Amino acid sequence: MKLPACVHVYLLRHVQVALNSLGRLYRAPMASLMTTAVIGIALALPSGLYILTGNLQRLSTQWDGGTSLSLFLNHGISLDQAEALAKKLRQWPEIEQLTLITPQQALNEFRELSGFGDTLDVLDENPLPAVLAIKPVSSIANASSAAALLQRLRELPEVELAQLDLQWVKRFNAIVDIVQRSIWLLASLLGLAVLLITGNTIRLEIQNRREEIEITKLIGATTAFIRRPFLYSGLWYGLAGAFLAALLVELAFLQLNGPVRQLAGLYESSFRLQMLSPAEALGLMLAGAILGLVGAWLAVSRHLAAIEPG
Amino acid sequence: MIRFDNVSKRYPEGRDALQAVSFHLPAGAMAFLTGHSGAGKSTLLKLIALLERSTRGQLFLDGENLSRTRSRKVPFVRRKIGMIFQNYRLLFDRTVFDNVALPLVIAGHRHQDIGRRVRAALDKVGLLDKERALPITLSGGEQQRVGIARAVVNKPPLLLADEPTGNLDPELSRDIMHLFEEFNRVGVTVLIASHDLELISRLGYPQLQLHQGRLLNPEVLEMA
Numbered sequence: 001m002k003l004p005a006c007v008h009v010y011l012l013r014h015v016q017v018a019l020n021s022l023g024r025l026y027r028a029p030m031a032s033l034m035t036t037a038v039i040g041i042a043l044a045l046p047s048g049l050y051i052l053t054g055n056l057q058r059l060s061t062q063w064d065g066g067t068s069l070s071l072f073l074n075h076g077i078s079l080d081q082a083e084a085l086a087k088k089l090r091q092w093p094e095i096e097q098l099t100l101i102t103p104q105q106a107l108n109e110f111r112e113l114s115g116f117g118d119t120l121d122v123l124d125e126n127p128l129p130a131v132l133a134i135k136p137v138s139s140i141a142n143a144s145s146a147a148a149l150l151q152r153l154r155e156l157p158e159v160e161l162a163q164l165d166l167q168w169v170k171r172f173n174a175i176v177d178i179v180q181r182s183i184w185l186l187a188s189l190l191g192l193a194v195l196l197i198t199g200n201t202i203r204l205e206i207q208n209r210r211e212e213i214e215i216t217k218l219i220g221a222t223t224a225f226i227r228r229p230f231l232y233s234g235l236w237y238g239l240a241g242a243f244l245a246a247l248l249v250e251l252a253f254l255q256l257n258g259p260v261r262q263l264a265g266l267y268e269s270s271f272r273l274q275m276l277s278p279a280e281a282l283g284l285m286l287a288g289a290i291l292g293l294v295g296a297w298l299a300v301s302r303h304l305a306a307i308e309p310g
Numbered sequence: 311m312i313r314f315d316n317v318s319k320r321y322p323e324g325r326d327a328l329q330a331v332s333f334h335l336p337a338g339a340m341a342f343l344t345g346h347s348g349a350g351k352s353t354l355l356k357l358i359a360l361l362e363r364s365t366r367g368q369l370f371l372d373g374e375n376l377s378r379t380r381s382r383k384v385p386f387v388r389r390k391i392g393m394i395f396q397n398y399r400l401l402f403d404r405t406v407f408d409n410v411a412l413p414l415v416i417a418g419h420r421h422q423d424i425g426r427r428v429r430a431a432l433d434k435v436g437l438l439d440k441e442r443a444l445p446i447t448l449s450g451g452e453q454q455r456v457g458i459a460r461a462v463v464n465k466p467p468l469l470l471a472d473e474p475t476g477n478l479d480p481e482l483s484r485d486i487m488h489l490f491e492e493f494n495r496v497g498v499t500v501l502i503a504s505h506d507l508e509l510i511s512r513l514g515y516p517q518l519q520l521h522q523g524r525l526l527n528p529e530v531l532e533m534a
Contacts, residue, residue, distance in 0.1 A: 009418055215399050218359070219460070220389035221416045309361055 014228070021232035025240075032237075035201045039241025039288070042194050044248040046187035047276070047284050051249060053180050055274055060172050069146075071132040071153055072161040082130045085158050089132065094149050097135040103128045129160060191291055194241065198234045198295030205233060206303045214309040223304065230300050231293060238292020242285045250275055311337040311468055311499040312358060317367035319353050319523075326523050327353040330367070333518060333528040335501060337372075337467065340494040341531060342510045343503040345520035351503035354520065355470050358501075359391055360384045372467060389417060392461030392498075394471035398453045400445040406432070406456050407441040413464045431459040435489060451482035458489055462498070469493060471502040475509070483509055 025032040073082055079102060086100045101109075106128040111120055136149060146164055153162045206213070213226055253275050264271040276284070312335040319328040328350045335341055343351050356362040357369060360376060368377045372390060379387055400409050410431055414424045432438045435455035445453055454474060461469060469490065475483035483506060491513070494500045504510055510517065519526040 005420070006418070009420055012421070013415075013418065212401055215401060216412065216416065217385075218361075218388065218393060218399065219413045219416060220385045220387075222385045225385075225416055310356075 017228050018232045018235075021229045022236055024229075025233065025236055032240075035197060035237055036240040036244055038197050039194050039237060039292070040244030040248060042190040042197070043242055043245035043284065043288055044252075046183055046190055047245055047280075048249045048252055049183045049186070050180075051253070051274070051276060051280070053176055053183060056176050056179075057173070058274065059271060060169055060176065068165050069134040069136065069150060069153065070163045070165060071134065071156075071159050072163070073130045073132065073158050074160045075129055077130060077158050079130070081158065082132070085156070086132055089134070089153075094136055094145075095134055096137040099133045101131040101133060103130055106131060191287070194238070194288075194291040195295040195298065198237050198292045199299040201237065202230050202234055202296045202299035203303050206230060206299065206307070210307055213304065213307050217307070218309045226304060227300050230304075231296050234292040234294075234296020234299075235289055236292070238288040238290070238295070239285060240288075241292065242288025245288065246276055246281050246284055311335055311339070311372060312501065313370040314354075315368045315370075317357065317364045317369050319350075319357060319362060320365045328357070328364075329523045331520075331523075331525045331528075332367075333525060333531055335499065335531060337499050338494075338497050339531070340490070340500040340515050341502075342513075342515055342517045343501060343520065344505060344507060344510070344517050346505065349520040350523045351505075351520055352472055353523075355472050355501070355503055358468075358470060359393060360387055385416075389413070389464065390466050390468060392458075392464075392466040392469045394454070394457050394461050394469065394474045396473035396476040398445075398457040400453060400456055400460075402445050404444075405441065406437065406443050406445060406448070409445060409456055410441075410459045410463050413460060417464055419464075427463055428459075431463040434462070434492070435459045451478055451485065454478065454482075454486055455489070458486070462493060467497075467499060469498055469500045469502075471500070471504075473504055474502060475504065475506055480509065487513060 073085070077085075082100060082102070086098055089095055090098050103126045107120065107126050110116070110128065134153075136146060150162055150164050153159060216226055253273055257273050260271070260273050312333075314331050314333050317328060317331045318326070320326050331350075331354065343354060345351055353362060357364050358371060358376070360379060364377060368375055370376065371387065374387070376387065401412070407428055410428045411424050414427060419427070429438060429441070432441055435458050437452060437455055437459065440448065440452065440456075445456060448456065454477075458474075471490065474490075475486050478486065487502075487509060490500050490502060502510075516530045518528070518530065
């Protein structure tokens with residue numbers, strides 16, 4: 001497809017101005033780097049936290065699927081009685097799976113994992129009760145029906161304590177929610193900071209190029225023409241800042257990945273930190289570009305009109 | 311080309327820079343604007359280039375009523391005018407070529423077009439060999455010729471010059487004036503503000519005389 005000549009010239013001009021603005025940043029590397037670094041850090045902070053909470057949420061959904069109930073049985077209950085109860089409960093339609101953990105099994109597991117083996121030897125008898133670990137059918141995963149099941153189980157005479165393990169997952173999710181909301185607040189504030197930083201940088205650039213602006217106005221440049229290089233500068237600052245932010249976040253997560261893997265290993269989980277996805281990286285770039293552009297726009301619309309050739 | 315109809319300009323601080331000025335400079339004419347400093351020469355030129363707006367009266371450029379031009383349209387009025395300044399007003403961080411190319415870039419000309427036209431303009435002012443030079447390396451006379459090349463490169467119908475020889479010695483001044491004559495010969499309307507009376511009286515073009523904001527002899531253009 002061949003573009004009409006005027007469109008072609010227009011696009012070519014845009015490319016030229018864009019490259020020109022980029023060249024200008026390149027020729028003043030220290031100043032450009034400072035601005036880019038500030039923008040990068042301002043963007044890296046909320047994006048890093050955002051990715052982190054995303055990981056926390058992923059972690060909690062892993063647990064969510066494993067919603068389970070624990071029935072701690074009375075001490076007086078014999079193993080036979082416990083097995084009879086287990087058999088009875090397996091008939092309930094709400095229960096998908098039931099495992100009996102005998103006091104001996106519980107003790108062995110505890111001994112193995114806690115490292116208090118020697119201390120346990122001091123005890124005369126096994127203090128641990130028998131436990132029925134129940135996995136309800138998935139249709140009961142919602143809170144109210146799970147609570148109803150819990151109530152029914154509590155009323156069984158053999159049961160000392162029935163505990164819904166979903167509770168703390170919910171609390172955890174609520175906390176993540178709050179953290180996430182705070183991150184959005186933080187992101188808004190830091191986004192505003194990016195606007196101000198680019199705005200101020202562009203304002204200085206406008207002042208430095210005052211003579212040039214006056215001359216181009218004198219020989220018939222439109223406002224759009226004069227505005228263009230400054231808007232591209234803002235765009236480049238935003239993009240470079242976002243790129244730096246992505247780099248910082250990746251580096252930070254690379255640093256964290258080892259310890260996290262170790263911790264996950266201790267919990268026998270195969271959990272891995274998820275880094276910036278391509279879509280998220282793209283979103284970050286877009287956000288940086290838009291913030292830079294808008295910051296430049298604000299500066300340009302405030303300060304360009306004030307410069308009139310006399 | 312230029313028509314003033316009872317034009318007055320009062321600056322916000324209350325100074326009357328021009329009072330009821332009327333004249334008509336026909337297309338293709340060349341004239342000088344004389345008077346002491348402060349007589350209103352610069353103000354008159356600024357009104358034509360819409361760097362200032364008149365307080366009263368009407369002025370026309372190429373048939374367009376400039377008193378009614380919206381600010382959005384001002385750049386397009388200025389593209390019809392080649393402006394030349396006493397202090398040249400060049401961009402010192404760009405080459406001679408880029409300086410002269412600026413009006414064409416602003417007007418959105420094609421790349422090949424720009425190279426051709428810039429070289430033609432530089433050729434006319436005799437600076438073809440300096441296109442890669444930076445303005446700061448040139449003499450005052452050469453810098454002014456770069457300014458003139460920039461003013462004529464997009465072939466405007468009107469040239470306005472504000473004390474173009476104010477910073478130049480007599481010989482260079484004569485060269486510059488001859489350049490203006492050459493452009494006038496090919497049909498460009500030229501209006502030059504100058505107080506170099508000795509030089510301009512030798513050239514023999516009509517002189518509009520301003521005195522304290524009043525035009526003393528508007529009829530001089532009719533006789534020419």
